[in-house]
Amino acid sequence: MPPSFEAAKDTRDNTAHKEGRRAKPGQLLSSTARLLHVHDPFPSPIRRERGGAAEEAMGDSAATDAPPSSRFGRICVFCGSNAGNRAVFGDAALELGQGLVSRGIELVYGGGSIGLMGLIAQTVLDGGCRVLGVIPKALMPLEISGASVGEVKVVSDMHERKAEMARQADAFIALPGGYGTMEELLEMITWSQLGIHDKPIGLLNVDGYYDSLLALFDKGAAEGFIKSDCRQIIVSAPTAHELLTKMERYTRSHQEVAPRTSWEMSELGYGKTPEGS
């Protein structure tokens, strides 16, 4: 079991500034303007390096005592810059962060140091995995309180933030959050439906927070606005462990609307001659 949110906050208050912030935030943050056009702060394409081994390991990871390996090199987590009113949300962020660490998965996220954002980022960083935050310049004074967590890429607007997060990640997970979190999740679902990507998308439905969203998707399918096979795009579970396990097994079952090769998404690293996935 993960430590509780409150306990974790106490620990961080006492020790995080001495021990926790292992990255050199100033390294990337110190010259904001120069970073606006940086393309890849992670020099090694971990996903591609791991591809083969990860696929081999998926079938038998339960048969060993070693930490489960993963098909994912990096996962993008969408979540609030608030922590919510109840400890259950912070606990879920901690648990998800620890789940990523146990599988050796790096974190891509919105770059804030507050709320659930800051909590999961610090957890992953403390666990020894790399953390990349992508934040619009206008939100830096609002979502970064004190030092930043991990490496931070500063971008100019919300579209650039989302495109960069999508490009960097092999999968997406939404923790509880507000409008922005819901929108980021829905955009990645839309892009999967369209065929822009085929990366797994998970919903961490903490204590039923997203029940109404799932009901909305059911309504959309029942009324003819969402095709039934596209209703399966989202992978949902109440705990991080269940969610990650389901996402490792995800394969696309829907018919893409337009082939990926028809999209000119230079932001995502592919255009008329796409590469990778």
Add this chain to the structure above:
Amino acid sequence: MPPSFEAAKDTRDNTAHKEGRRAKPGQLLSSTARLLHVHDPFPSPIRRERGGAAEEAMGDSAATDAPPSSRFGRICVFCGSNAGNRAVFGDAALELGQGLVSRGIELVYGGGSIGLMGLIAQTVLDGGCRVLGVIPKALMPLEISGASVGEVKVVSDMHERKAEMARQADAFIALPGGYGTMEELLEMITWSQLGIHDKPIGLLNVDGYYDSLLALFDKGAAEGFIKSDCRQIIVSAPTAHELLTKMERYTRSHQEVAPRTSWEMSELGYGKTPEGS
């Protein structure tokens, strides 16, 4: 009362191709590549021309027999490229289109000629108001069946589509739709919350289609992920008339997260030295 969806479809099948398509779709569509960087297919900034008169008219429009004037020059409508399984959805699209026409409001939309998209676009065009569709090149073979409706601007990706629609419109309305519609709506809410724009955002909650989405927003506010004043960003009503009436009266009541002047949104027509609203 508007004609029913089924009756309208019959009429369109018989006459639309002779009488309805008043625009010259070939004019803009014929050279797709050239259009990728067109900036404004509407040469006259109607919103600005109308600004003063619209504000004066808002208070007393109910006291005259003349069609109500509007503070809005153009409204962007998000909706499905499907028509839904029940006639009530098509009826709502027709009613909304007629509501725009009666107020002299131009339409900005996703550019498709099928589903609710095509229905509202044809209704507005037939009513004598201009229609601008913004469609990514990859979706053209899928969402434009036969001739296009009104003027069409072809863009390269989904982000460019949304930014262009946001730039062109003075307000946004979501009709029932699937993932893409929900996401477009949520992005405009997010941008309003952040302070990127302060344009009204309406939800046409046809026969309770979006009840679950409203319940999700309530949940977000109750759990501390959406500030209570930001819960008021979305204006919701079951009919087009009620919705447009409410939107005419909308004023922002929430505190923006970051001032608009801090956003470098060149796509939206403003950067470090913003102009207009």
